[in-house]
Amino acid sequence: MMALEEILLHATREHWSTGHFNASESDHMRAICEAAKEAGTPAIIGTSEGEAKHLGYDIAASIRDGLRKEFQIPIFLNADHHKSVEAAKAAIDAGYDSIHIDLSALPFEENVAGVNEVIEYARRKESGISVEGELGYLRGDSKIQKEKIEVKAEDYTNPDEAKKFVALTGVNRLAIAVGNIHGISLDEPALDVERIRAIREAVPEEVALVLHAGSGIPDEQIKAAIEAGIANIHINTDIRVAFVNELRKTIGEHLDEVAMYKLDASAAGAMKEVIIGKLKLFGASNKV
Numbered sequence: 001m002m003a004l005e006e007i008l009l010h011a012t013r014e015h016w017s018t019g020h021f022n023a024s025e026s027d028h029m030r031a032i033c034e035a036a037k038e039a040g041t042p043a044i045i046g047t048s049e050g051e052a053k054h055l056g057y058d059i060a061a062s063i064r065d066g067l068r069k070e071f072q073i074p075i076f077l078n079a080d081h082h083k084s085v086e087a088a089k090a091a092i093d094a095g096y097d098s099i100h101i102d103l104s105a106l107p108f109e110e111n112v113a114g115v116n117e118v119i120e121y122a123r124r125k126e127s128g129i130s131v132e133g134e135l136g137y138l139r140g141d142s143k144i145q146k147e148k149i150e151v152k153a154e155d156y157t158n159p160d161e162a163k164k165f166v167a168l169t170g171v172n173r174l175a176i177a178v179g180n181i182h183g184i185s186l187d188e189p190a191l192d193v194e195r196i197r198a199i200r201e202a203v204p205e206e207v208a209l210v211l212h213a214g215s216g217i218p219d220e221q222i223k224a225a226i227e228a229g230i231a232n233i234h235i236n237t238d239i240r241v242a243f244v245n246e247l248r249k250t251i252g253e254h255l256d257e258v259a260m261y262k263l264d265a266s267a268a269g270a271m272k273e274v275i276i277g278k279l280k281l282f283g284a285s286n287k288v
C-alpha cells in the first residue's frame, strides 16, 4: 500500500488535494470508503477525540481493517485534533495510521515539545505513523455557527514560525490557520491565499499543508487554496449536516419503522454524495 506521505507529496506537486472526512459511526466510515472507491482515491477517515471515544479506538482500527479487506483501496485512519500527548498515544497504541496532535492553543515551545514527544512515541513503534502538527489558532467547532466568529490577525499562521516549527519537530504535515473557521460560519470565510503560498514556500515540500474546517468555504476559494499548496482538506460539518438532515427526514416519514439500519441507510447515502462532490472539487478523482 502506498504510504500517506507519498500520496500527499504527489498531491502537493500536482496541485490536487486529498480529502479528510470525519466519522463517529461505522456507517460513516463505510460511506467515506464507498465515496473514495467510486472516485478512485485514497480514503482518509478522521476521528476527533469525541468521535474516537464514541466509536472506541480499537474498534475504529478494526473497522478500518475490515474496510481495507472489502474495498481494496488505501484507507488511512487519522486521530484528528487530539489535544493532549496522552490522547495521541492512545490512538497510536490502537494502531491509527496518522495522528494530528493539536497543541496550537499552547505557547510555541510547549507545542514543539509535545509534538516531539508524540513523534518519538510513534517512531518507537516503528509503524510509519504520519504526524501532523498545528500552528495558528482555529476558531469555532464543527457545527452551523449561530454567531459571527471574528478571525484575529494573531490567529493566522506565520510563515517564519511555520518554518521554525517544522525544523524543530520534523512533522509530516502542518495544519495552518489562514482565515478558515471550524463549522459553517454565518458570513463567507475569506482565505488568505497569499499566506498559504508563503507558508508553502517556507517549509520543505515533503511537509504537506493541511486546511481544516473546509466546510462552508466557497468552491473558488478551495480551488485557489489547493493551487497555492494545500494537499489535504478536512470536511466534517458538511457531511454531518447531510447525514442528520436526511435521517430526520426519513424518521419523520416512517414513524412506525424501528429498524435503525433501514432508517439510516439513506442518510449514509446522502453523506456519500457530499463526499464524492468534495473529492471532485479537490481534483482527487482517479488517483488510485
Ligand SMILES: [Zn+2]
Pocket (backbone or CB within 6 Å): 081, 182, 212, 213, 234
Ligand atoms: Zn480541524
